[in-house]
Amino acid sequence: MRFSSEFRDGSLARRIAAAITAECRPDRSYSFMEFCGGHTHTIARYSLEAMLPASIRLVHGPGCPVCVLPVGRIDSGIELARDHGVILCTYGDMMRVPGSQRLSLLKAKAAGGDIRMVWSTLDALKIAQDNPDREVVFFAIGFETTTPPTAMALKMAKAQGLTNFSVFCNHVRTPSAMRAVLQGGSLPLEGVIGPGHVSAVIGIEPYEEFSERGMPVVVAGFEPLDLLQAILMLVRQVNEETPRVENAYVRALPAIGNEKAQAAIAETMTLRKSFEWRGLGTLPDSALRLADDYAEFDAELRFDLPYRTVPDPKSCACAEVVRGIRQPQQCPLFGRTCTPDNPIGSCMVSSEGGCAAHWLYGRHQLPEEPRKETA
Amino acid sequence: MTAHPHRNRDLFPxxxxxxxxxxxLTHGGGGRAMAQLISELFAAAFANPYLAQGNDMAVMPPVTGRLVMSTDGYVVSPIFFPGGDIGSLAVHGTINDVAMSGARPLYLSASFILEEGLLLAELKRVVESMADAAKKAGVLIVTGDTKVVERGKADGIFIVTTGIGSLQSDLNITGERIRPGDAIIVSGTIGDHGVALLSKRENLEFETTIESDSAPLHGLIGTMIEAEPDIHCLRDPTRGGLAATLNELAQQSDLGMIIDEDAVPIRQAVRGACELLGIDPLGVANEGKLIAFCPSDKAEALVAVMRDQPFGENAAIIGHAQPDPRRLVRLRTSFGSERVVEWFNGEQLPRIC
Structure with missing residues (x-):
């Protein structure tokens, strides 16, 4: 398949891996965080770590939208469908994320909640148009990649005068999460692989605050060769001791990002004073709410949704997994009580979650557990 | 009356x-309207002497060999899709389940759950498609049932078919017989049915030339068994696709499986659609494909025989079974790495069968 198979060429990958090995200095270690869950999955799916020298360590970051959404926000979504009788539209990833009391949107749907999986915000708008006598709420989640479609839906809803449509806005910002992870200082990191699709919207300039403080950042695409190329560029930056922001995804993203998308976001949304993240705590200026001009479409105002902090399930290490402090298999629940079919924490659910990636693609590499005898 | 060859003018003026x-609701109420629907639509389309007995059951002659029986419910949405419809699918799907034992399918029952409001023209199209599929496959629909539920209590039409076949030899084709080293053969391209369905899904319509592969496979299986009686296992990778079927068989046989990504036949258009939708073609449904396990030294000859048959043209050896206490299904990627192939979590997919 053109434009993707070229970037999955195994022999070329081995050549880049050889170049990485050749350039890694024996006296150095290279710990790089891949911020984005999409990258985590590419790494696991193609077993990229097995191709790299032992001195390179890859650490998963918080860039998985459903992983960083706290339980309280899931509960609010369930409350909307169950107690307010709305049609709740959501991306498929959200359906199985556990809320409190062993509920999830999928289970709330089974219990009678009108919860519909959509592939795009336009589907949610159409559902609102087709059901004028019902309240339709779009459960908006995600980083800057999914924010512009929400912004466009809001603009269209306003232009069409749709009065039964609103947005439960949970959009979050990549630089804020990156800052929270790096500021902790608990992680010995030598570089960050930035998410290419986020930069397709915001550009690469927002990462300069990190390179100015000595952290190399390379923004990468999502195919295995993209990642290997980014790792090679990071190794060179570390060796040359010239931290900067580089774009390894030039085929897809201009350095300034997408100005039209930025304008749509600026028109429809504004910064929240603070927002609770799973694992990262409550961070200032890290998420978006609807702008005052769009307040009429704000589901939190329309349905008077108070935010409540709900603790993570006991023993669940998602909070540490999203911060890169623990590897998924170091969680006591991993693969035992927590699997994609029966997730306890959000990282096991999402197609971008670190635990799901390890479970789906990599568990043949884990040491074997004693086999349970079954009757 | 050419339009209604079975019409009884006295009973149904x-x-x-x-x-x-x-x-x-009268079409399921047990009254005259139901009798007319059965007589003029179902009986007319499925016409055969056993159905014509007109009882609540069909009495058939003795069958030689062991009896094989299977049942399946069909709730596919939309009911008409590229390459088939719920009617042909309800015939092919159950025939294939019976045939995976090596049996020859003989008879089907068909139970219809209809939603109030379904267009009679659509019902007629489905019933005629069923009749046509059964005729081409050489099986008879000998008994049936019709229920109507209120609007909103079903989705147009649901069909349940049960199939009976005869297993005339001492064949023992089962997942338990898979042995380490057995070759894994797939009869053709993977994912066609699921992608054809997705392309017609509400809110997700996209242009594709892909059609469902819905087809009866007992003819292909008959030829395969004739050529190689020592086939250990046959299975049709329907819901959950190749990934689910291989995982099921790994559990049943207490073995692991390893397949080669490059060896699995997948159409370019299916590959492209899956890439776009972010789904794995290995987890996408098929309705006219089978997976066969046989001793590895017999696999190439078997594939050659399959390739000469309708519905087997793209048959290929894709991997083998191997000892593995964890019973994992592994994939060697084109990239050169190895990963686990997991059961798909299916809630993102529409009703596909």
């Missing part, structure tokens, strides 16, 4: 409105 009429 007015013809059914097959052009603009809809299923209503």
């Amino acid at each position: 007015r013809p059914m409105d097959l052009a603009g009429g809809r299923v209503d």
Whole structure:
């Protein structure tokens, strides 16, 4: 398949891996965080770590939208469908994320909640148009990649005068999460692989605050060769001791990002004073709410949704997994009580979650557990 | 009356409105309207001496060999899709389940759950498609049932078919017989049915030339068994695709499986659609494909025989079974790495069968 198979060429990958090995200095270690869950999955799916020298360590970051959404926000979504009788539209990833009391949107749907999986915000708008006598709420989640479609839906809803449509806005910002992870200082990191699709919207300039403080950042695409190329560029930056922001995804993203998308976001949304993240705590200026001009479409105002902090399930290490402090298999629940079919924490659910990636693609590499005898 | 060859003018003085009429509650109420629907639509389309007995059951002659029986419910949405419809699918799917034992399918029952409001013209199209599929496959629909539920209590039409076949030899084709080293053969391209369905899904319509592969496979299986009686296992990778079927068989046989990504036949258009939708073609449904396990030294000859048969043209050896206490299904990627192939979590997919 053109434009993707070229970037999955195994022999070329081995050549880049050889170049990485050749350039890694024996006296150095290279710990790089891949911020984005999409990258985590590419790494696991193609077993990229097995191709790299032992001195390179890859650490998963918080860039998985459903992983960083706290339980309280899931509960609010369930409350909307169950107690307010709305049609709740959501991306498929959200359906199985556990809320409190062993509920999830999928289970709330089974219990009678009108919860519909959509592939795009336009589907949610159409559902609102087709059901004028019902309240339709779009459960908006995600980083800057999914924010512009929400912004466009809001603009269209306003232009069409749709009065039964609103947005439960949970959009979050990549630089804020990156800052929270790096500021902790608990992680010995030598570089960050930035998410290419986020930069397709915001550009690469927002990462300069990190390179100015000595952290190399390379923004990468999502195919295995993209990642290997980014790792090679990071190794060179570390060796040359010239931290900067580089774009390894030039085929897809201009350095300034997408100005039209930025304008749509600026028109429809504004910064929240603070927002609770799973694992990262409550961070200032890290998420978006609807702008005052769009307040009429704000589901939190329309349905008077108070935010409540709900603790993570006991023993669940998602909070540490999203911060890169623990590897998924170091969680006591991993693969035992927590699997994609029966997730306890959000990282096991999402197609971008670190635990799901390890479970789906990599568990043949884990040491074997004693086999349970079954009757 | 050419339009209604089975119409009894005394019993049913007015013809059914097959052009603009809809299923209503009287069609399932046990009264005259139901009798007319059965007589003029179902009995007319499925016509055979056993159905014509007109009882609540069909009495068939003795069958030689062991009896094989299977049942399946069909709730596919939309009911008409590229390459088939719920009617042909309800025939092919159950025939294939019976045939995976090596048996020859003989008879089907068909139970219809109709939603009030379904267009009679659509019902007629489905029933005629079923009749056509059964005729081409050489099986008879010998008994049936019709229920109508209120609008909103079903989705147009659901069909349950049960199949009976005869297993005339001492064949023992089962997942338990898979042995380490057995070759894994797939009869053709993977994912066609699921992608054809997705392309017609509400809110997700996209242009594709892909058609469902829905087809009866007992003819292919008969030829395969004739050529190689020592086939250990046959299975049709329907819901959950190749990934789910291989995982099921790994559990059943207490073995692991390893397949080569490059060896699995997948159409370019299916690959492209899956890439776009972010789904794995290995987890996408098929309705006219089978997986066969046989001793590895017999696999190439078997594939050669399959390739000469309808529905087997793209048959290929894709991997083998191997000892593995964890019973994992592994994939060697084109990239050169190895990963686990996991059961798919299916809630993102529409009803596909």
